[in-house]
Amino acid sequence: MGRSPCCSKEGLNRGAWTVLEDKILTDYIKQHGEGSWRNLPKRAGLKRCGKSCRLRWLNYLRPDIKRGNISVDEEELIIKLHKLLGNRWSLIAGRLPGRTDNEIKNYWNTNLSKRVDDHRRHTAAGASRNNKSKQVSTGGGCNGSFSTNVVRTRATRCSKVFINPDFCDMNRVTKPSTLSENKTSSEPKQINGLLPVMSESDNEGTDPVSSDFTLDFDMGEGEFCLSDLLNLDFCDVGELDYGNAFGSSPSSDQTLAFSGEMLKCGFESPVAGSIS
């Protein structure tokens, strides 16, 4: 039987988005809110697939997206979370305010995976030469040796970005009702200059597991900040070390089982209202 295509592809634009398309999509979502992606293109007058619209919005046009260099802190967090979660990019992105799963995935594939591989090879070689010296060079942590360089993404084309400053302001101070409806009314607190992770709950109801997961990473305070997570030594949790504890891949079933266990025991916050 097969799945019907998400949309008829006849007559639809593909490839890079134009400034005009971005503006149309942004204006439409600003006015009507997210959701109903399937019908959105028709209603907005876009010759695009709904999926494409959704992707464009989530990965590029959303006003709260942080673009540009990924900081060393963020990088370390990505590495740690990847150890913990495997290729659960959306979950990882949920811990990094303003970062998208696509961006993190790309960053991992182009930068971090290589470095983690190198690191793994290096430590494996070191271990084979001298078991006693293992991990000393990493500064005692699981990530120590590959985070010293300043990360600089290549300057890329930005000419097509349409930024609506009003929208940005609205989003930061009081989110548009279309985006924040069904949310708790109070404004998220900033901790150390970072917003608590709200992106999961922005996708209200789409992924209860990850929403709970987000909340429950909050160490009981209903708040999240980068430094808190960085202070967590995930390596202490069950000897999570690439190439050792879980075999060849952090995304192995064992990692999944581990994450599942976390979700089951420590991460069953039933109420999304703890962020308030």
Added chain:
DNA sequence: AAGTGACGCAACCGCGTGAGA
């Protein structure tokens, strides 16, 4: 200056899953 390979980002594709009929 031109050619070419490598790199990185944006976008696409297909599958899994939950909700509703």
Added chain:
DNA sequence: ATCTCACGCGGTTGCGTCACT
């Protein structure tokens, strides 16, 4: 209980840009 629909996610690809020769 089953089916369909819509959405979200992760893997992959296409293409623009950069760096090197």
